[in-house]
Amino acid sequence: MxxxxxxxxxxxxxxxxxxxxxxxxxxxxxxxxxxxxxxxxxxxxxxxxxxxxxxxxxxxxxxxxxxxxxxxxxxxxxxxxxxxxxxxxxxxxxxxxxxxxxxxxxxxxxxxxxxxxxATEAEFHLGAGREYSSLLGVFWGTGVGGGVILNGKPWLGRGGAGEIGHMVVEIDGARCPCGRRGCMEAYAGRGAMEARARRKAEKGDKTDLFKIMEKKRGRTKLTSAVWWRAYDRKDKLATELIDEAVRALGAGIASAVNLLDVELVVIGGGLGVRFGEPFVERIEQAMQPHVFNTEHPPEVKLAVLGDxxxxxxxxxxxxxxxxxxxxxxxxx
Amino acid sequence: MxxxxxxxxxxxxxxxxxxxxxxxxxxxxxxxxxxxxxxxxxxxxxxxxxxxxxxxxxxxxxxxxxxxxxxxxxxxxxxxxxxxxxxxxxxxxxxxxxxxxxxxxxxxxxxxxxxxxxATEAEFHLGAGREYSSLLGVFWGTGVGGGVILNGKPWLGRGGAGEIGHMVVEIDGARCPCGRRGCMEAYAGRGAMEARARRKAEKGDKTDLFKIMEKKRGRTKLTSAVWWRAYDRKDKLATELIDEAVRALGAGIASAVNLLDVELVVIGGGLGVRFGEPFVERIEQAMQPHVFNTEHPPEVKLAVLGDxxxxxxxxxxxxxxxxxxxxxxxxx
Known part of the structure; x- marks a missing residue:
């Protein structure tokens, strides 16, 4: 005990x-x-x-x-x-x-x-990263959080490291919930995706996202499960926004990899876990045009510890x- | 001896x-x-x-x-x-x-x-970084190279770390000399800047860049000195391309800082050294809208060891x- x-x-x-x-x-x-x-x-x-x-x-x-x-x-x-x-x-x-x-x-x-x-250390010590000494954890949920392990130890900087969601993928691009422009999270964070979906729906874009949300008792937000359901039903707006999120994740994660050359990228978070292996593959494909070290790209794996x-x-x-x-x- | x-x-x-x-x-x-x-x-x-x-x-x-x-x-x-x-x-x-x-x-x-x-280690041990334990070296020249020092030691990844020039600042953006699109170097590398200047001049944009180049005996390339002379003379095309380079450097370096939260950024390289302190300040300003840790941005300094x-x-x-x-x- x-x-x-x-x-x-x-x-x-x-x-x-x-x-x-x-x-x-x-x-x-x-x-x-x-x-x-x-x-x-x-x-x-x-x-x-x-x-x-x-x-x-x-x-x-x-x-x-x-x-x-x-x-x-x-x-x-x-x-x-x-x-x-x-x-x-x-x-x-x-x-x-x-x-x-x-x-x-x-x-x-x-x-x-x-x-x-x-969560990054959990994947490193107990999960997908057990056999690696350097990795980047990417937690794709309401925001996009990042954790860095180098030489078997967390790299925290002065306490503010790992803000992968606020790496810039489009100068003067979309407004991010953080107030800045063009951050990866402005395209890939579930919060930003919901705000874009609401704006587009108000402008007349057809989508079942909000109908699906209302069917889930008590839900007032587009949860990962709602996004998954809409995507699975080939909802046009949901697909468009998810495709954009994957594109942004690919560019931002590849940028981090070009700087750090880690052995492994672990994809977790609410959306990451819900969308699973097929999306880990899609993110890896979206990274590919941007990874500089083409001969030794990092491995990309799904977080295995889930929720x-x-x-x-x-x-x-x-x-x-x-x-x-x-x-x-x-x-x- | x-x-x-x-x-x-x-x-x-x-x-x-x-x-x-x-x-x-x-x-x-x-x-x-x-x-x-x-x-x-x-x-x-x-x-x-x-x-x-x-x-x-x-x-x-x-x-x-x-x-x-x-x-x-x-x-x-x-x-x-x-x-x-x-x-x-x-x-x-x-x-x-x-x-x-x-x-x-x-x-x-x-x-x-x-x-x-x-060059990064030289600045760390003997130059601008002597009093710091983590820094990012940015060498702004023909390309844009990066060196990473964390906890007083170089971080090399699997040998390919530090490729800051190939961090993505514009998805599907300008073509980089490396063949990819939207890399920071596609806007800020002297090689890419020269290629853009030549294309624009061929299309009829007026510029003294190539006249200044020819006056320097034997020069067939736009050296840092040529760019500096043209900028100093307020050449419109040179100013436009240099402004774009600074914007890309600001976004790319800020992205790296958001990921690593280093204490110091050192700006060196042919263009960095030639353009000097005023441009270090301009780069710092261009980083500012993108730096997530607004309360503790890193210091940004010119490489002191020069050539x-x-x-x-x-x-x-x-x-x-x-x-x-x-x-x-x-x-x-």
Whole structure:
């Protein structure tokens, strides 16, 4: 039991908590919606609730966890466990000491990491990247996040590395949700794709995207499942926007590869996982005209940990929390 | 004398050789034109000639050099000293063991590195980057080369990293000399800029670029000096093409910065050095709309070693050659 760890993937819509053993087998899990109102304290309560439920499923008490990791959006200071500017979380424009707050709640040491980075490390240590020493993780979802592993270690820069979604693929191109122009995410992010679909539909382009969305109870957003359904039905607008997304992903990922010459590119994220292998192939084809090192292009693979990758990466961080914590804290 | 090292910058048009002491003070130098016909053996003879002349100026024999480094174009295998596909050198489409060949000629141990990478290391160890631990070197010349230093060490990937010139800034954009479309170099490389200038002049665009070129005896190419003169005289076409180059550099470098979050960008190369500080500022401004980490943009500085940076970086490699070589080879 002393080696049971917790991992929590804190997303804008859901919280995924897991309890794992030392070999990262999942012993129990729980999924809760992320609070949409209130503030950081409410998020902490929801995290604690989900983690406790996962522990119950695993047959342990949350205070017995040797360490807990959180993969969080926003700007993360790993040393202090502080999260800043997490705009997808309620009342979280400022800074909040998430790690210490959850540690008090659970009675276990807690470390906080960036969500995309922990998902990249999960694929590196436990998933598609296990046999490689350098890789680029590309998480294709609401935005397009990137994680960089070089020489077996995460490259974080000064804390802001991996912003592959904001590499420029068209100077003066489409407006990105970040406010800039021509970013890869302006074409490939699910958020930007939905905004374009709405604009085009308003201008009279025919599409079933919004009908499909409404059929899914309670949905007000174009989820990955909605995009997939529309694409599968050969909806013209959906196909057009997805083709454009793939083109942008190809150019942006190839640019990153030309700079870093990594061994492997791993495609994950909501859209990446939902669209699966055929789209990994399409993205690889879209990279091809731009990859400079034609004799040694990188391998391109689908993330194998799927939806649970973020939580598994957070659990890896939980293992580090256990090692760093003084014995007193662990014994508590 | 035992600590005197040699460094040779092997370029497509000139060979720059220097002899330096252990503190990298230049004791002697020589500049020869690169052979335009023949094959690798002729290049080796020219390298040996330049190195010997630099040694004479320094008052040492070339066989007394403790080690020699070469910064070479093409694909370099540092282990074997083999250079492949150096298309700017005569008869060098295949592979040739440059390091061993020059070592036999000079009687000193020789290491070969990539020209852009050694110039980046020179700026890192001896130039603009001395106080930083991560930087991106951007060499703006005939092409646009890039060198990456992370955590104080060069990042070479699988040998093909740093191709910043072939990051995509416009999907389906202008044709690049590499054959691809929309690369940064297609707008910012001096080779591509000249090709565009010639096409536009043929179509009737007025420009003094070629008149200025002809006034420089023997010139058949638009050198950095020619571009500078035309720009300084407010030549319309030259200004237009240089503005476009700066725009592409801004987008491409910002993309690299968004991925790597380095502390420093160093601008060097023929055009970079000739255009100097005012253009470093212009490039920094052109990056600004694309840099994601607006609170902590990297510093952007001019390469301080100028024309001699490549040879100094090669001399650093010469120092490594001295350390690696067995005593017997050094005593020779």
């Amino acid at each position: 002393a080696t049971t760890r917790g991992g929590i993937d804190l997303g804008g819509t859901k919280i995924e908590a897991i309890a794992v053993d030392a070999r990262h087998n999942v012993l129990g899990s729980a999924r809760h919606p992320t609070p949409t109102s209130g503030g950081p304290e409410d998020v902490v309560a929801a995290l604690a609730g989900a983690m406790t439920e996962a522990c119950e499923a695993a047959g342990v008490k949350s205070s017995q966890l040797s360490g807990v990791g959180i993969g969080s959006p926003g700007v993360v200071d790993e040393e202090t466990g502080t999260v800043s500017g997490a705009r997808n979380l309620p009342g979280w424009a400022g800074s909040f000491e998430l790690g210490p707050a959850l540690s008090r709640e659970l009675g276990s040491p807690v470390l906080v990491g960036n969500d995309v980075q922990v 649970i990758g973020g939580a598994l990466g957070a659990a890896l961080l939980g293992g580090q929390a256990a090692k760093r914590a003084p014995k007193a804290a662990r014994a508590r | 035992a600590t005197t090292r040699g460094g040779i910058d092997l370029g497509g048009t000139k060979i720059e050789a220097i002899a330096v002491d252990a503190r990298h003070n230049v004791l002697g130098s020589a500049r020869h034109p690169t052979p335009t016909s023949g094959g690798p053996e002729d290049v080796v003879a020219a390298l040996a000639g330049a190195m010997t002349e630099a040694c004479e100026a320094a008052g040492v024999k070339s066989s007394q050099l403790s080690g020699v480094g070469i910064g070479s174009p093409g694909v370099v295998d540092e282990e074997t000293g083999t250079v492949s596909g150096a298309r700017n050198l005569p008869g060098w489409a295949g592979s040739f063991e440059l390091g061993p060949a020059l070592s036999r000629e000079l009687g000193s141990p020789v290491l070969v590195g990539n020209d852009v990478q050694v 001699i940076g490549g040879a100094l970086g090669a001399a650093l490699l010469g120092g490594q050659a001295a350390k690696r070589a067995p005593k017997a080879a050094r005593a020779r």
